[in-house]
Amino acid sequence: MSTGFFHSYHLGWTRLDAATLLGELEAEGLRPGHPVTGRAVLVSLDHPSSGARSPVTREQLLSLSGLQRLQEVGFRLWMDEGPDLLVRIRRARGGVVAVEFSVGELPPVERERAVSAIRRTVGRSFVLCIGFVVDRSGATAGTDWDGVVIEGSAPRDSWPDAVAVREEIAHRHPQLTVMESVTISPWKVFGSAVPSL
Numbered sequence: 001m002s003t004g005f006f007h008s009y010h011l012g013w014t015r016l017d018a019a020t021l022l023g024e025l026e027a028e029g030l031r032p033g034h035p036v037t038g039r040a041v042l043v044s045l046d047h048p049s050s051g052a053r054s055p056v057t058r059e060q061l062l063s064l065s066g067l068q069r070l071q072e073v074g075f076r077l078w079m080d081e082g083p084d085l086l087v088r089i090r091r092a093r094g095g096v097v098a099v100e101f102s103v104g105e106l107p108p109v110e111r112e113r114a115v116s117a118i119r120r121t122v123g124r125s126f127v128l129c130i131g132f133v134v135d136r137s138g139a140t141a142g143t144d145w146d147g148v149v150i151e152g153s154a155p156r157d158s159w160p161d162a163v164a165v166r167e168e169i170a171h172r173h174p175q176l177t178v179m180e181s182v183t184i185s186p187w188k189v190f191g192s193a194v195p196s197l
Contacts, residue, residue: 003138004104004111006118009149011128013097015066018089021099022062024124028117030077030085032061043074043086065089067097077101083110092146096130104138111136123184131169131187135160148173162191 010017022032032040039055042064053076056064064073072090079085086102101118103111115134122129131149135141140160147154149165152172164187170176181188 003102003141004136005138005141006101006103006115006132006134007145007149008099008118008122008132009092009130009146010097010099011095011130013067013089015062015068017097017128018065018067019062021121022058022065024121025077025117028121029079030114030117031079032058032075032077034076035078035081041076043076045072045074045088067091079106079110079114083107085114093150096146096150098146103136131163131165133160133164134162134191152176159191162189164189 025031034041034055037055040058040061042054042056042061044054061075064070065075067073067089072088074086074088076084077087083106085105088098088100088102090098090100092098101114103114103118106114115136119132119134122132133140133145133149140156140158143156143158143160144154145163148156148163149169152165152169155173155175164184165173165176166186167188170181170188170190176188176190179190181190183189
């Protein structure tokens with residue numbers, strides 16, 4: 001199974017940000033409610049009970065996704081009546097929150113639809129989104145993308161479909177300073193898939 005992903009990075013994350021994210025995703029057809037039960041499904045991310053699922057209400061999901069008391073939360077999103085994908089919201093470095101979508105679980109057509117929907121959501125809703133990474137194949141899943149997007153460090157041998165960072169991070173990163181980019185305010189975007197974003 002592919003480990004393809006879409007990660008976005010946000011400053012000042014709150015319960016309101018979580019509610020906005022979920023609302024925007026729902027408007028794009030990615031819903032936290034199970035198609036049959038209508039309940040959100042939390043997914044355990046810790047190793048002893050990894051993958052265990054717990055149904056919760058929408059309000060409980062919003063409360064947990066704001067990360068007021070937790071370091072991370074995992075849950076499923078459904079595409080209409082079809083496939084679902086794992087979402088992980090976690091505290092990263094320097095007060096930044098990472099929102100990670102495991103799009104590699106989806107069939108190719110649904111994966112493209114999800115990537116486009118997530119990209120539109122990130123661009124529309126989050127003034128405080130400092131960057132994102134898209135890797136449909138998951139070839140760079142082991143990369144320290146927190147280091148690249150947040151700090152402008154962590155040089156890489158391989159690159160994802162697209163990585164977007166703030167201008168000051170692009171100037172700080174030794175490889176990004178010499179790569180061609182496209183400006184999609186407020187980011188500099190690098191990679192072979194930039195035209196398809």
